[in-house]
Amino acid sequence: MLVWRILVNIEHLKMVTNSVEGEEDKFRPAKDPRRISLFEIDIRSFQYDDKNYGHIRSKVERHPDGLRFNEFYIDAPYMHVEGEGSWFVRKGRQQTNFVVVVTAKDIGRALTELGFSATINKGNTKAVIQAHWFDAPNRFKIEKLNANVGVVIEDGIIRDVKPGAGRLLGLFSVAELPRRLLLDFGELKEGLAFQQIVAQIEIKDGEAFSDNVTIISPIAFITIKGRTGLAAEDFDQIIRVSPSVSNTIPVISWLAWGGQIGALVFLLETLVGDEMNNSISTEYKMTGSWDDPVVTKLKSTIPEENQDDEDEEGL
Numbered sequence: 001m002l003v004w005r006i007l008v009n010i011e012h013l014k015m016v017t018n019s020v021e022g023e024e025d026k027f028r029p030a031k032d033p034r035r036i037s038l039f040e041i042d043i044r045s046f047q048y049d050d051k052n053y054g055h056i057r058s059k060v061e062r063h064p065d066g067l068r069f070n071e072f073y074i075d076a077p078y079m080h081v082e083g084e085g086s087w088f089v090r091k092g093r094q095q096t097n098f099v100v101v102v103t104a105k106d107i108g109r110a111l112t113e114l115g116f117s118a119t120i121n122k123g124n125t126k127a128v129i130q131a132h133w134f135d136a137p138n139r140f141k142i143e144k145l146n147a148n149v150g151v152v153i154e155d156g157i158i159r160d161v162k163p164g165a166g167r168l169l170g171l172f173s174v175a176e177l178p179r180r181l182l183l184d185f186g187e188l189k190e191g192l193a194f195q196q197i198v199a200q201i202e203i204k205d206g207e208a209f210s211d212n213v214t215i216i217s218p219i220a221f222i223t224i225k226g227r228t229g230l231a232a233e234d235f236d237q238i239i240r241v242s243p244s245v246s247n248t249i250p251v252i253s254w255l256a257w258g259g260q261i262g263a264l265v266f267l268l269e270t271l272v273g274d275e276m277n278n279s280i281s282t283e284y285k286m287t288g289s290w291d292d293p294v295v296t297k298l299k300s301t302i303p304e305e306n307q308d309d310e311d312e313e314g315l
Contacts, residue, residue: 004037004038005037005038005039005040006037006038006039006040007039007040008039008040008041008042008043009042009043010042010043010044011043011044011045012043012044012045012046012047013043013045013046013047014046014047014048015046015047015048015049016048016049017048017049030094030135030136030139031136032066032089033065033066033067033087033088033089033094033136034065034066034067034089036067038060038061038062038067039058039060040058040059040060041056041057041058041059042056042057043055043056043057051113051114051115052076052077052113053074053076054074054075054076054077055073055074055075055076056073056074056075057071057072057073058071058072058073059071063086063088065088065089065090066086066087066088066089067086067087067088068084068085068086069084069085069086069087069098070084071084072084072085072098072100076110076113077113078104078106078109078110078113079102079103079104079110079113080102080103080104081100081101081102081103082100082101083098083099083100083101083129084098084099085097085098085099085100087136087137093134094134094135094136095132095133095134095135096132096133096135096136096137096140097131097132098129098130098131098132099128099129099130099131100128100129100131101126101127101128101129102125102126102127102128102129103125103126103127104123104124104125105124105125106122106123106124107120107122107123107124107125107153107156108120108121108122108123108156110125118159119158119159120153120156120157120158120159121156121157121159121191122155122156122157123153123154123155123156123157123197124153124154124155124156125151125152125153125154126151126152127149127150127151127152128149128150128151129147129148129149129150130147130148130149131145131146131147131148131203132146132147133145133146141206141231142206142230142231143205143206143230143231144205144206145203145205145206145230146203146204146205147201147202147203148200148201148202148203149199149200149201149202149203150199150200150201151197151198151199151200151201152196152197152198152199153194153196153197154195154196154197155194155195155196156193156194156197157191157192157193157194158191158192158194158215159191192215192217192219193217193218194215194216194217195216195217195218196214196215196216197213197214197215197216198212198213198214199212199213199214200212201213203230205231206229206230206231206232207227207228207229207230207231207232208227208228208229208230209226209227210224210225210226211225212225213225219243220241220242220243221241221242222239222240222241222242223239223240224237224238224239225237225238225240226238226286233289233290233291234287234288234289234290235286235287235288235289235290235293236286236287237285237286237287238283238284238285238286238298239283239284239285239286240281240282240283240284241281241282241283241284242280242281242282243280282297283297283298284296284297284298285298
């Protein structure tokens, strides 16, 4: 059987958005991946509008249900991406699937280069993303997204800025907390320095849920649990802040776990459990929209051995 394949092998390619065509695509039916030609792309320097994506490669193979992306590769000056995916039609319904690993030595720069308002400065990052949505790849919408995301970020600063990509992790919640709630945060002009952020997030139809976003900082240990509406652009989260526990918590690189972020999350929860129980901590609830969030103080917990001291000070 003769198989036609389109080969693209060039040094430099620059593409620009056609806004008129983009609007028309919204009303066109999705193409059938079973009828699309196979292709193999290798572009050493790729630029889309004003964004530089560096070296990109992709190889597509035929599948009975559509197309399989055997390789998905981006090597930009600010990040590296490798993965695979598929575009299938099953039971009359289109579905796009991707699994990618993203690494960046400076996630703040990467976010800025991609056009986001960077919530983080610096930050050596690795993210593992398993994502799918029921439509064609080019018809992605955030409310269609379903995904599991694991992220580890080391040695960075959470900035007090407008919300950016940090919305997904809930980091914008921390930036939005009044400075007095973060202990000495007000004395740190650049933001809240951290040693490590570890997170596992599940996304369902554009709603991001997490029970274990953890931030280890020299001045505090912070956990974020709850929901972030990526489509609705709102919060429903509980943030717990505990001072002076990070000095006793070892920062363990994901490299030691071979990229197994789930194992690292479990280890951190085990290590910090006793420290969190034995430290003074304060919980806050954040609700409302991204533009106008509402922060409510819920409670402060005091270890039993310190409660007598508190009573004596009140007499």
